[in-house]
Amino acid sequence: MTSPTFSAQLWTLTQARQLTGKAHLVLQALASFTGLHGTFPAHETLAAKAGCSVRTVIRALDQAYALGLVERTRRMVRRGNRLVRTSNAYRLLSVGTEAAKQAAMAYNQQLREALERRKRRLFDLRDREASDSIPLFNYPSRTPSEWLEILAKVDSGMTPEDAGYRT
8 A cells, every 4th residue: 555655745746736637646556556575567557557548657757756756677587598678666765745845846947947948949940930031022111201202203204113113
């Protein structure tokens, strides 16, 4: 069964919006597999127990690693002359609630910085595309009095080009 401290950590981080509801379910499912010989369910098993996809399980575990809630050990077994990867072994870490909040805040800051970099890159790309574009109309800006002079010249019989139109 789940240790009260790990459950409390999950609850605190979920309420602080550092863990999603699905991540909370995945980590609760992971904790339910804890036994005498360790915790090593496959991603598919966790997904079935939590009622989500394998990709959601992987995202939830990545989030838990970043927050310092879970530690992973990759397991290998020898089959004949080769090593074969099996399911990972997990260790649930009981860090203090304050330490979990600190880790959550650091993770949140990393996400904000990554989002800010992505926004800057997007705006730089947009600005570059705008400066590379060719304007549809390349008319010189004129004052209303200049336009009136051009129209008067055209009315007097000059050609628009001679009157200064489109120069």
